[in-house]
Amino acid sequence: MAEQTGGDPLFESHDPIFDRKELLHVGHVPDEDRIVGRDDEIQSVAAEVGAITRGDPPNNVMIYGKTGTGKSLISRHVATRAQDAAQGNDIDCGVLYVDCSEANTETRTTRQLALSLKEQTEYQQNIPLRGVGTMEYYQHIWGILEDCFDAVIVILDEIDKLDNSNILMQLSRAREARKTDAYIGVIGISNKVQYRETLDERIDSSFGHRELFFHPYDASQLREIMRNREDAFQPDVLEDGTIELCAALAAKKHGDARKAIEILKEAGELARRIGSETVSEDHIQQAQEVAEINRIEELTSGATVHAKLALYALASCIITGDRETYKTREVYERYVGICELVATDPITENGLYRQLKEQAFLGVIESEKTGGGRSQGSYLLHRLVTDPKHIVKAVRRDASLEDLPTYDRLRETSPSTGNRDTDLTSFS
Ligand SMILES: Nc1ncnc2c1ncn2[C@@H]1O[C@H](COP(=O)(O)OP(=O)(O)OP(=O)(O)O)[C@@H](O)[C@H]1O
Ligand SMILES: [Mg+2]
Structure with a gap:
């Protein structure tokens, strides 16, 4: 893959630093065997939604934790495994994921839920993209669930960005209100602990839910997370001690896995830019500076x-x-x-x-x-x-x-x- 040249000497035939750079991309979802240090969290999430795999009603769960602590990753991971396990028991279980920082109104969220349900099934009815209200999207959601699913796990990521919490009530009351027979398990995710306080004011008891807290990673966990992506680099490019240093710096600052991976990638970019054959501790230090300024800028830009x-x-x-x-x-x-x-x-x-x-x-x-x-x-x-x-x-x-x-x-x-x-x- 890295050897393809296209025959044009303007472009290097071989990346001297990276071999599988995609492993360091922000959106990259690591395989199961690259998920590190979150066994307890995986177990806990599975314990809440897992009943679905046995044809029983799941619990709803809210996951709180600082940025980069694996909330989105672990939720998707457990939901997909639950879906597979359910399949093994002849239970049709859907998984729906909505990023509420984009779909930040009830209408947008329900539209996205309806559309992704349609995508996963043979549902024939047309779902209009605009010009219709929340109620119509709910009708489609209940219709598809009724026809095609025994259960569904709905992940509402960055749920604090939603302008109201009505959807939580709708989803949790759907069975009782005889809209559908399918079991619905909601995983809500937020990195704003304050949201937890406002949630109780916003919703009534119908959205019964458990709460889980994900803690920042410590240096040894960050080290493992990065070690598992070491093959993003060409052999022998990472000098001894670089991953350790990167983990130590990230753990000291914030315990954010995303930032730790970004620092590693940035250090590689830097090494390549200046024509170095290896990534050194010095490159990590410099990359950490850049990453930290970016982080602060992201946090303060709004x-x-x-x-x-x-x-x-x-x-x-x-x-x-x-x-x-x-x-x-x-x-x-x-x-x-x-x-x-x-x-x-x-x-x-x-x-x-x-x-x-x-x-x-x-x-x-x-x-x-x-x-x-x-x-x-x-x-x-x-x-x-x-x-x-x-x-x-x-x-x-x-x-x-x-x-x-x-x-x-x-x-x-x-x-x-x-x-x-x-x-x-x-x-x-
Ligand atoms: N335990 C882990 N093992 C391997 N990679 C991880 C682990 N935790 C997080 N990562 C990686 O770190 C990045 C951030 O993780 P994730 O997106 O799940 O964080 P988050 O808690 O949802 O953060 P935010 O609140 O900012 O959305 C992702 O690229 C993910 O693949
Ligand atoms: Mg997230």
């Missing part, structure tokens, strides 16, 4: 200017100060000064507090309540989860904020350079 300024303010406190954590008040004071630099009206301290909370949510910062003693009350201390350098870089990528001081400019006022008293506003 944020408001004030959220970005809030992050920048905290980063600037850390860079110019001598501590890792700062109170809301301190961040606010810095933030007000920074607003002046970019000629923006500051929001209130409480508004800033809410912005910081939102960022804590996204995993960019960590906020910890500290008791200040009985008379002082408690206050929040904020710290960055990432290198402040990355925050400064990511925030300055916003065209309206590119005039903010660079990391190096901020460093000039840090205590280690003995220049602490320089007023931040003197950069303007």
Whole structure:
């Protein structure tokens, strides 16, 4: 495969670094024997939906966990295995997967469910793509389930992006309401733990469900995950210790398997670009920097200017100060000064507090309540989860904020350079 040249010398006949690069692609679904360190989670998900394979009613389950902890992978994996096992018992079990970050309304989700059910069967009726409402899509769903299936597993990924939760009620009541005889098991997935709190307010008891929590991977699990994809590279290209380093860096930062794999791939790209024959620890370090900035940029790109300024303010406190954590008040004071630099009206301290909370949510910062003693009350201390350098870089990528001081400019006022008293506003 890698040897095909097409005969044109403009294109290398052989990739010196990668052999099966597709193993490192973001959307790549690894084979069963490449799934590592999630045996308990696989068992737990199987225990909830597994009754389907015996012709019994399944449980619904909600899976929570940070990004890159294998939620989507494990859900699809277990659902497919359940489908095969059901087949072995002469039970027709469908698997439906919807990414609710794309299908973010009930109409879109039900349309996609109806269409993918139709795809899996001989259903003849036309399902219109537009011009019809949710009810009509439900009719098709119940119709197909009734005709063609004994059971179905519905995976609603990124379910927090759905604008309402009615679909959960519809799916869980379908049998009772005599819409269909098929058993329906829902696997809901979210990386927003807050969604868990709002879910109870949004739905009634008809959507009975269990909850599972997936934890970030530790270094040894990340190492295994990457080892199992080592054959993405040509033999002997990865230098000793590179996977270990990559795993250690990713585990320290976030325990996110997707990022760990991305770092490995980026390091390979880098090595190839500069004509190196091997991937070294140095390449991993550099790739990790790039990946981290991308991660921060992804996380902050949807944020408001004030959220970005809030992050920048905290980063600037850390860079110019001598501590890792700062109170809301301190961040606010810095933030007000920074607003002046970019000629923006500051929001209130409480508004800033809410912005910081939102960022804590996204995993960019960590906020910890500290008791200040009985008379002082408690206050929040904020710290960055990432290198402040990355925050400064990511925030300055916003065209309206590119005039903010660079990391190096901020460093000039840090205590280690003995220049602490320089007023931040003197950069303007
Ligand atoms: N246990 C594992 N073994 C092998 N590869 C894994 C494992 N867990 C995750 N991966 C890989 O890491 C990437 C991220 O996993 P996945 O998409 O399942 O994460 P997620 O928890 O759904 O994250 P998000 O909340 O961002 O959607 C995928 O490419 C997946 O193949
Ligand atoms: Mg996912």
